[in-house]
Amino acid sequence: MVNPVAGLGGPAGLKGSDGAAIQALALQRGSRSRAQERAERMLQVVAAAVPDAAIVTAGGPMGATAVSAAELRAVVTFDPPPHTDARDTRSAVVDLVDAGAGLVLFVGGDGTARDVAADLPRGVPILGVPAGVKMYSSCFATGPETAGAIAARWLAGELPVRTAEVLDVDEDALREGVVQPRLHALVEIPEVPGRTQARKAATPGSEAAAVAAAARGMARRLEPGVRYLLGPGGTIAELGRQLGLDLSPLGVDVVLDGRLVVRDASEAELFAQVAAGPARALVTVIGGQGFVLGRGNQQLSPRVIGALGTDPLLVVATEQKLIELAGRPLLVDTGDRGLDAALSGHVRVVTGPGTVAVYPIASPE
Structure with missing residues (x-):
C-alpha cells in the first residue's frame, strides 16, 4: 500500500504532507514524493528472492504501478480515486487483509502508519517502507531494500514478530516547533534485530x-x-x-x-x-x-x-x-x-x- 503523496512536504520545508493545501504548496515549490521509487526498490528485492510472488495491492499509484515496475504480479483489491486521502488508505488496507494478505507492507510516514493501523485486524503484522517526512514510529524498516529483504524472509516463514509503536505528531504544532509524539496504536511487525527502526528517543x-x-x-x-x-x-x-x-x-x-x-x-x-x-x-x-x-x-x-x-x-x-x-x-x-x-x-x-x-x-x- 503506497501513499502517493508521502514525503511531498519534506524538500519544500513544510514539516509534513497532510492536507490538500500543503500538498499543493509543496508541488508549487517544486517538491515531489519519493514514495513510488522507494516502493519499487523494496519490491525489486522481493522479486529477486521470490520472482513468482503475487502481490495483493491497491490500484495505480497506491501500489499496482510499483508492483508492475518490479515485474511482479499485482492482484488489485482496491481501486483508488484520482486524488487519494487517509480514508482511501484505511479502505485499501481492509481490502488487502480481506483478500488474505498476511503481512501489510506500506510506503509512507507516520501519518500513513496511523491510517494503516486504524482498522487493522488484530494479529496482522505490518511493516513500513520509510518515505515520509515524519518517522518517529518503530514500525518501519531502516530502508527500502531492508524492507524487501524482511518481506522475502517473511514469505519463507522464517520470522517471529514483535510489538512496535505507531506514533504521530500534530503537523500544525510541528510547524510551530512543538514536537509531542502521541501513541496511536501498537502493532506487530516482523522481527529482524538491527533492520527495523527504533522509535525516536528524546534527549533527557x-x-x-x-x-x-x-x-x-x-x-x-x-x-x-x-x-x-x-x-x-x-x-x-x-x-x-x-x-x-x-x-x-x-x-x-x-x-x-x-x-x-x-x-x-x-x-x-x-x-x-x-x-x-x-x-x-x-x-x-x-x-x-x-x-x-x-x-x-x-x-x-x-x-x-x-x-x-x-x-x-x-x-x-x-x-x-x-x-x-x-x-x-x-x-x-x-x-x-x-x-x-x-x-x-x-x-x-x-x-x-x-x-x-x-x-x-x-x-x-
Missing part, C-alpha cells in the same frame, strides 16, 4: 550539559566564508543559541559568518545557497535511530548534498547518543543509493570542545 534533561558542550565544540570549528546548512535537532538548536541566532525550530537554516542568511529554507533555496560559495551541511544524530540524513531533513536532498563537494557533512552529537547505538553505524538515507554509498565509511563526530569521535556511517540497506 540530564544531558543538557553534554549537549551544550557538543554545540560549543562545533561553534569553535565554524570557518569564515563558509555557508553552513544547519539541520534540525536539539544539539543544533543549542548551537544556534550559543551563536545568538533565531534558528527555525525544525527546519534547515543557512548561516554565514555568524549571520542567519536563510531561515527555514526549502530544498531549492539551499541549492541556490550552495551555488553561491563554499558550504557544508551541519547535522546531528536522531537519538535511538542513528539517522543523520533522510529523517526530517529532506531539504538536504541528493542534489544539495552532491553539490557540497567531497566532504559535505559535519556531524555533532553527544557521546551518549553514540554509546546508545551500541556499535550500530550512523545512517544516511538520502534516496540516492549512489550518494549513500559515497557517504558511507567513517565520519568525524564533534562531541565536545576538544573531542571528536571517528564513527562508522552507512546506508540502511
Whole structure:
C-alpha cells in the first residue's frame, strides 16, 4: 500500500504532507514524493528472492504501478480515486487483509502508519517502507531494500514478530516547533534485530550539559566564508543559541559568518545557497535511530548534498547518543543509493570542545 503523496512536504520545508493545501504548496515549490521509487526498490528485492510472488495491492499509484515496475504480479483489491486521502488508505488496507494478505507492507510516514493501523485486524503484522517526512514510529524498516529483504524472509516463514509503536505528531504544532509524539496504536511487525527502526528517543534533561558542550565544540570549528546548512535537532538548536541566532525550530537554516542568511529554507533555496560559495551541511544524530540524513531533513536532498563537494557533512552529537547505538553505524538515507554509498565509511563526530569521535556511517540497506 503506497501513499502517493508521502514525503511531498519534506524538500519544500513544510514539516509534513497532510492536507490538500500543503500538498499543493509543496508541488508549487517544486517538491515531489519519493514514495513510488522507494516502493519499487523494496519490491525489486522481493522479486529477486521470490520472482513468482503475487502481490495483493491497491490500484495505480497506491501500489499496482510499483508492483508492475518490479515485474511482479499485482492482484488489485482496491481501486483508488484520482486524488487519494487517509480514508482511501484505511479502505485499501481492509481490502488487502480481506483478500488474505498476511503481512501489510506500506510506503509512507507516520501519518500513513496511523491510517494503516486504524482498522487493522488484530494479529496482522505490518511493516513500513520509510518515505515520509515524519518517522518517529518503530514500525518501519531502516530502508527500502531492508524492507524487501524482511518481506522475502517473511514469505519463507522464517520470522517471529514483535510489538512496535505507531506514533504521530500534530503537523500544525510541528510547524510551530512543538514536537509531542502521541501513541496511536501498537502493532506487530516482523522481527529482524538491527533492520527495523527504533522509535525516536528524546534527549533527557540530564544531558543538557553534554549537549551544550557538543554545540560549543562545533561553534569553535565554524570557518569564515563558509555557508553552513544547519539541520534540525536539539544539539543544533543549542548551537544556534550559543551563536545568538533565531534558528527555525525544525527546519534547515543557512548561516554565514555568524549571520542567519536563510531561515527555514526549502530544498531549492539551499541549492541556490550552495551555488553561491563554499558550504557544508551541519547535522546531528536522531537519538535511538542513528539517522543523520533522510529523517526530517529532506531539504538536504541528493542534489544539495552532491553539490557540497567531497566532504559535505559535519556531524555533532553527544557521546551518549553514540554509546546508545551500541556499535550500530550512523545512517544516511538520502534516496540516492549512489550518494549513500559515497557517504558511507567513517565520519568525524564533534562531541565536545576538544573531542571528536571517528564513527562508522552507512546506508540502511
